[in-house]
Amino acid sequence: xxxxxxxxxxxxxxxxxxxxxxxxxxxxxxxxxxxxxxxxxxxxxxxxxxxxxxxxxxxxxxxxxxxxxxxxxxxxxxxxxxxxxxxxxx
Numbered sequence: 001x002x003x004x005x006x007x008x009x010x011x012x013x014x015x016x017x018x019x020x021x022x023x024x025x026x027x028x029x030x031x032x033x034x035x036x037x038x039x040x041x042x043x044x045x046x047x048x049x050x051x052x053x054x055x056x057x058x059x060x061x062x063x064x065x066x067x068x069x070x071x072x073x074x075x076x077x078x079x080x081x082x083x084x085x086x087x088x089x090x
Contacts, residue, residue, distance in 0.1 A: 001069075002076065003067055003076060005060055006079065006081050015058065016065070017056040019053070021053060022052040022053055050069070053069065064082035065079050
C-alpha cells in the first residue's frame with residue numbers, strides 16, 4: 001500500500017505507523033467509568049469497506065496523517081494532515 005504524505009509525497013506504508021481509527025480519537029471523559037474506558041482501549045470495529053485511519057510518518061517527516069482507504073480493495077482514497085482534518089470537523 002502506498003500512502004501520500006502531504007509533505008513528503010507518495011511513500012510505502014512501511015514508513016508509517018498505524019495508530020487506529022481516526023474517529024476513535026474521541027476519548028471518554030476522565031470520570032466516564034471503568035466500562036467506558038475498557039471499551040475505548042480494548043474494543044475496535046473491523047469494518048469491510050471505507051475507513052478513516054490515523055497514521056504517523058515515523059520514518060519520514062513525523063506528520064500525523066488521516067488516510068481514507070478501502071479495507072477490501074486496499075485502495076487509498078485520500079490523505080490529509082490530521083490537524084487539517086480536525087479543523088474541517090472530520
